[in-house]
Amino acid sequence: MAISYEDAKKKALRLYRKANAAADYGDAYCFYDKNQKGIAIGSPNVIVLKDTGEAINVDTYFKSRSEDYEFHSTPLEF
Numbered sequence: 085m086a087i088s089y090e091d092a093k094k095k096a097l098r099l100y101r102k103a104n105a106a107a108d109y110g111d112a113y114c115f116y117d118k119n120q121k122g123i124a125i126g127s128p129n130v131i132v133l134k135d136t137g138e139a140i141n142v143d144t145y146f147k148s149r150s151e152d153y154e155f156h157s158t159p160l161e162f
Contacts, residue, residue, distance in 0.1 A: 087137035096130040
């Protein structure tokens with residue numbers, strides 16, 4: 085079942101209270117602290133998959149992408 089942006093945001097804030105910004109990755113929402121420098125492997129950002137609503141970390145998300153995955157990010161109104 086797909087998750088809405090608002091429900092994904094609520095889930096992410098329960099897991100990472102410092103989140104104050106969001107981006108749409110196409111298949112997922114990313115919630116992060118806009119004051120951090122970049123989104124790097126090992127960061128505390130929360131990724132919520134759109135199709136399942138599962139919350140995962142950045143490492144898991146990027147490691148699960150295929151080698152030919154083209155990353156696109158669109159900032160969202162937080």
